[in-house]
Amino acid sequence: MRLATVSVEGHAVCVAILNDGSKLDVLRAAQVLGKALDAGSMQQLIAGGEDTLGVLNSLVLSAEVGNLKDALVPDDAPFLAPIPSPRKNVFCVGRNYAEHIAEGERAQNQKIGVTEHPVFFTKPPTSIVAPEADILIFPSVSQAIDYEVELAVVIGKPGRNIAKADAYDHVYGYTILNDITARDIQRRHGGQYFKGKGLDGSCPLGPWIVTADAVSDPHSLSIGITVNGEQRQNGTTSDMIFDIPTLIASLSEGLTLEPGDVLATGTPSGVGYAMDPPQFLKGGDTVVCEISEIGTLRNTVRAV
Incomplete structure (x- = not known):
């Protein structure tokens, strides 16, 4: 559904x-x-x-x-984000696809490597963007706005210290998230994620939630993104380093997950900053995220 x-x-x-x-x-x-x-x-x-x-x-x-x-x-009733104003920040995971880590190492000319435990950060509710709405970019603030298509998990059942074996019992469904990132701000603040990934208009979400029973296997979905019709990311969720049960178990250690919480699970390779030369988003660009069995999330970029 x-x-x-x-x-x-x-x-x-x-x-x-x-x-x-x-x-x-x-x-x-x-x-x-x-x-x-x-x-x-x-x-x-x-x-x-x-x-x-x-x-x-x-x-x-x-x-x-x-x-x-x-x-x-009415058929033309526009979509909002499925959860327009989450009660909490959106939980996100970094460095969860090996090829994405590898392209980052090449682009930054430094060893990043796979971490022993998942890397978590958050995006505030003010970053949420509806389907077909504008991704905001602020040229006076950042000149390096990037994209990251991600499978997002929606929590349905509350829990703390959730065992991996029980993790799927806490999943309500899945949606698509685009983790828009200001790479220069991210580097400026010591490589920490929040500021560079928390700008207004930096979290397109939607277009809907597909309930868990309607997704055959969240770890066998194709996942990709195009910019102005050009394929940039093209991967599969089977390449996650930390699978969904591991992410839920790790995140919930001493931290209560609640119904409506959103957890983005990382992005495959093909991001703009790792291209040669780098390809960042600019005003007027059309960005389309697609995940099989979930749908398509389309947004335009607007400079303000």
Whole structure:
């Protein structure tokens, strides 16, 4: 099942995407069928857990046979980020694909290597960008804006000190994230990640969440990105160094993960700063991220 947040007359509405691409307002659909559903936000849907997923599945089945036409929203209702305002910073993982590490070593002419444990950093909620919306770049602040397509995990069940064997029980679904990075700022601040990856408009997210049951294997997905139609990144999630259970287990050590938390899992090779010569984003560029079984996340770049 694909769940999204769209804008209808200026209001955020949670929808399920039907097989024909139409958008079902799940709260209105529940009211029509007399079902209890707390659907004021995607955060609430996720927090509802298995019971809420059961209701959502029944609504989609009813809509697919044409029983809920009055609960559809306009086809042109624009997508917002699936979780427009996360309660926490977005969790991210660095150096999780060997070829990406290797290209970084070549570009920086220094040994980086594989770390013993995952490298975590975060992006603030103010960095979130909706599908089809603008990636913001600030020429007076950075001249080296880069892209990184990533599979993002959405947490559904809370937990702390989660065992690897139990990790998938805590996964609600998956979405696409573009980890926009100001490389010069990242280097300027001693190589630490937060400032260079936390600028406003630096975290495109979406277009929807695909629930975990609808993804065959999160470690067998093709993952790639194009800039103005040129293929830049083209990899597979099977190349992750630390798999999703390891990431969840490591991140949750002494740290509670909550429903709606987002964890980006790293990026394959092909980033702009490692090209010869480097190819950074500029105003007017079109950036398209694609992950099989998830979908496509498209954004334009706007200089401000």
